[in-house]
Amino acid sequence: MSTAWPSIEFRVNGDQKSVSVPPMKRLLDVLREDLRLTGTKEGCGEGECGSCSVRIDGELVNSCMVPVLQAQGSCIETVEGLSANGEMHPLQKAFLACGGAQCGICTPGMLMAATHLLAKIPSPNIAEIREGLAGNLCRCTGFIRIFDSVVASIADSSSTSVRQAGNAR
């Protein structure tokens, strides 16, 4: 069946995008297949693991649970939007420095959940970090290095850019 799907428009990392896809297609699949933004990963596909975390209009969401039609008119932030001018985001640097990334599948989601956390709470305590990342599963690190990475990124002198990135809605 060849159907001309209506176009759905939204912004991704500041760029205006328009896609003509079935409205029930998952935002995750549109990002990866139609927009070739493969940083966002699929883990469980049922909202348990957080690998596909992105931000929509400043809210953290699992992109596997969003029919793309529901993203119409929204501003989406993905992991590809974290670095700027070839420079890694302080969170990315901290994950590298602290061993917060191992196999890497959970990492984009962890980074987006951490970005969201720091946007809401610029200096979270460890309990707040644990809650902020509770929806993101990692099978490699045992989580401690990930928590350490978030703490290290806050301590980083360039933490102003953390806040700037976090405030981008």
Add this chain to the structure above:
Amino acid sequence: MRGDPEAHHLVAPSSLDGVLSLLAREPGEWTPIAGGTELMVAYAAGRLNSKKLVNLWGLRDLRFVASCSESISIGAGSTFRDLRADSTLSKEFPLLAKAASWIGSIANQSRATLGGNLVNGSPAADSSPALLVYDAEVELISLRGKRRLPYSEFHTGYKRNVLAADELLYSVHLPKRFSQHRQYLRKVGTRRAMAISKTALSACALLEQGVVREIRLAAASVAPFPTRLCRTEEAICSQAIGPETMRAARAAVLAEVAPIDDIRSTAEYRRAVTANLLQEFLTTLLSGSENR
């Protein structure tokens, strides 16, 4: 098998009236979808039977928290993040705010709606025990008008409710008369975050000189749908809290709950732990310690 996006229609009327008109025109044909935290799981697994879905996400008429002197009204499209963020609700109805805080993860709370939690009707629904002890009313809407009924009458069986084919859950109303009540909510799951409850107990009670003047108890995961524990309440009401009442309460709750064995727990464990939770609540009444 994966969900096939081309096999499902999804339409997004721009207003609540538009949705209600569609439901009235083709009653039973359309499945409403809000935050998708339930339906998209079934969809991804290729077991979403509904071929025609109508979008509720983003409808402003369904997303509000309105407070007046006597009650608070919550639009069915409000997310659990909305509930956590509302200071009046957190102050007046702390059990509901607490339940909202442990529904899934932050990413789930930003999408999952109160209405979705109730209409989905899981026996383990996190918001239900709190709503039941707060004497919540639900308001339903269709082109025919609105109607209100106690939330305790909303569920009629496992994943069944009173909604007609052309109706939506519109809002939930909570009367503001629990500020003097001692309140309790505890969920027992496999881990603290992201777990579906093996059992959960919610309670509120009004004491006068050590005697229970009023008590409401509700539980999740111990019956085909979240339920008030009225016979257990009767065993406690008008009694002084002491060893005898504790024993009677345990016996009553063990007789009243009807849990099952499933992938998350066993009936035996659920019965024992539900009775322990009740005892924990009654013990807090005895000691005068703070809300959990």
